Amino acid sequence: MWKRGFVGAAVLSLVAASAYASFFIAPTERTMGLIQRIFYFHAASAWAGMTAFSVCFVANLLYVWRRQPHWDSLGVSAAEVGLAFITIVLITGPIWAKPVWGIYWTWDARLTSTFVLWLLYISYLLLRTLIEEPDRRALLSALFGIFAFLDVPLVFGAIRWWRTQHPAPVIMGGPGSGLEPTMRAVFFFSVFALHALMAFLIVERYDLEKLRTELDIVRREAEAL
Amino acid sequence: MKNLGSVFAAYVVGWAVFFAFYLTVARRTALLRQDLDRLKQSMKKGS
Numbered sequence: 001m002w003k004r005g006f007v008g009a010a011v012l013s014l015v016a017a018s019a020y021a022s023f024f025i026a027p028t029e030r031t032m033g034l035i036q037r038i039f040y041f042h043a044a045s046a047w048a049g050m051t052a053f054s055v056c057f058v059a060n061l062l063y064v065w066r067r068q069p070h071w072d073s074l075g076v077s078a079a080e081v082g083l084a085f086i087t088i089v090l091i092t093g094p095i096w097a098k099p100v101w102g103i104y105w106t107w108d109a110r111l112t113s114t115f116v117l118w119l120l121y122i123s124y125l126l127l128r129t130l131i132e133e134p135d136r137r138a139l140l141s142a143l144f145g146i147f148a149f150l151d152v153p154l155v156f157g158a159i160r161w162w163r164t165q166h167p168a169p170v171i172m173g174g175p176g177s178g179l180e181p182t183m184r185a186v187f188f189f190s191v192f193a194l195h196a197l198m199a200f201l202i203v204e205r206y207d208l209e210k211l212r213t214e215l216d217i218v219r220r221e222a223e224a225l
Numbered sequence: 226m227k228n229l230g231s232v233f234a235a236y237v238v239g240w241a242v243f244f245a246f247y248l249t250v251a252r253r254t255a256l257l258r259q260d261l262d263r264l265k266q267s268m269k270k271g272s
Contacts, residue, residue, distance in 0.1 A: 019236060035228040038235045045239065084246045091242070092235040099228050197243065204250050211257045218264050225271060 011193075011200045018044070018186075018193035026186040038096040042089060043171075044190035046114075048198040049085030052078045053121070053152055055202065060145035063138055072138035073209035074202075075145055076128060081201045083121045085194070090118060101165065108164035113155045120148035134216065 022040035029036035059075035062068070093111070094104035105111065124145055131137035159166050170179050171187070179187060 023232075033227055034232055037232050041236055041239055080246075084242055088239045088242050091238050095231050095235040095238075099231060201243075201247065201250070204247070204254075208250055208254045208257065211254060211261065215257055215261045215264070218261060218268070222264055222268050225268065 007200060011196050014193040014196050018190040021186045021189055026183050027180065029183075032100055035096055035099050038092050040187055040190040042092040042096060044187065044194045045085045045088045045092070047191050048194040049082045049089060050152055050155070051195060052082030052085060052198050052202065053117075053149060056082060056145055057149040057152075060142040060149075063142040064146070067135075067139075069134070069138065069213060070210075072142065073206055073213065075142060076125070077202050077205035077209055079121050079124050079145065080205055081198055083118065083125070084201070085198065086114065086118050086121070089114060106165045108166055109158040109162040110155065110164070110166035113151060113158045117148075117151045117155055120151055124148055 018040070022037050026037065026040065028034060056075050056078035059071045059078060063071035063075060093114075097106075098104050124141060127144055128137055128141050131140060159169055168177060170177050178184075
């Protein structure tokens, strides 16, 4: 238990340090000013969310292949955590957009595909509540999860393939893109901190799922008596 | 200092989402643990 508390405190310190760096170490951007500091939280949360959905995708594939319940547990844990991160992306994005674009929201390719991604993983979790039988629930949700992941490359490519409202990528954006070195360092530190938080939350959520499986087994034993 | 309030709002709302998510996981875990202990005890009494 103390080990978990220690890891939690370490993760919290990392996230706090990344916020400090975003406010006090990163230089102020010339055209957008202070509001650009949301970038370090907004984009890093998006990266962490996409990683969580990738974990979910791999777990779903492994469940379909091996039919072992722990892959289902990992899949649902990563989906919930990914959803929390993408919720933050969808909240911080409009807060950043209003002073810069003059509007909170527009149906451009990146925003729409991210919103669809959020809806797909909400549906993944809702689907699980509708099926009682554990093996059937695990298989159907794994298949749906594999389908839902198809939107992830679309979100990644949206600002590369179509030029709409959302800015072009500054990382992995090709020639002419890039960040000032201090901004880049602060951004990658934020990415690291939020990935640590994502891993911590997945482990916590996975333990909950393990407990649920144990309860199901004991319940079945009690009914058999 | 233009837009400082918006930057703070974004960070505070973001942290609130993480905190709320962590709390729901901790609460659901505690409830499941209670159910499991109760069931195990009733099985012991029954046997």
